[in-house]
Amino acid sequence: MKCKICDKRPPRRYCPGVQGDICSICCGNEREVTITCPLTCPYLIDARKHERYLPVDNLSKQELLRSEEFLLSHEALTVFIAYALNRAIVKTADVVDADVRDALDGLTRTYRTLDAGLYHESRPVNPYAAKIFDRVQEEIADFRAKEVGSKRVRDSEILRALVLQQRLAQSYMNGRRKGRAYIHVMQNQFEGFEEEAKVDSALIVL
Helix, strand or coil, X not given: CCXXXXXXXXXXXXXXXXXXXXXXXXXXXXECCCECCCCXXXXXXXXXXXXXXXXXXXXXXXXXXXXXHHHHHCHHHHHHHHHHHHHHHHHCCCCCHHHHHHHHHHHHHHHHHHHCCCCCCCCCCCHHHHHHHHHHHHHHHHHHHCXXXXXXXXXXXXXXXXXXXHHHXXXXXXXXXXXXXXXXXXXXXXXXXXXXXXXXXXXXXX
């Protein structure tokens, strides 16, 4: 019996991505490159512990302080944006981290123009990213339809919450074509999360 991928080496483990036995070398080389690895695969989960991520530009101390202050003062909003993004990801089949990155890039560009008093929707060309973009926009629109009086969230605050998710997503980019490390983190974060009403706009306190 030989590895289902290379057809050379003896297999060492069962791969649910190819539905066959493969060798450990092919598992390491082809994981999230040519193989769409289920997030529940024990070998993928173990590999996450040793993952090498692409470098991200370091934030200055002042930027870090501003981010921490925003998280503390807008916790419910940041949770809502993360939850809306996760819902959009779950509803979009075959999505990978790069698609989420493109969606977040489009969303942050859109809210930067809104914050500047203009409107230019930077909807991604990437069809997977575009679906995520549209679904997050729908979640935000539904959220804003429920806003009342002084609880109205500003475009600049939504932008800040999106930028935080953008930087988090970038920090989990592993350079693999089918990489889903950030998606993995998001799904673990919201596993068993309480019903949508728990992140309703009524909980947003400015």
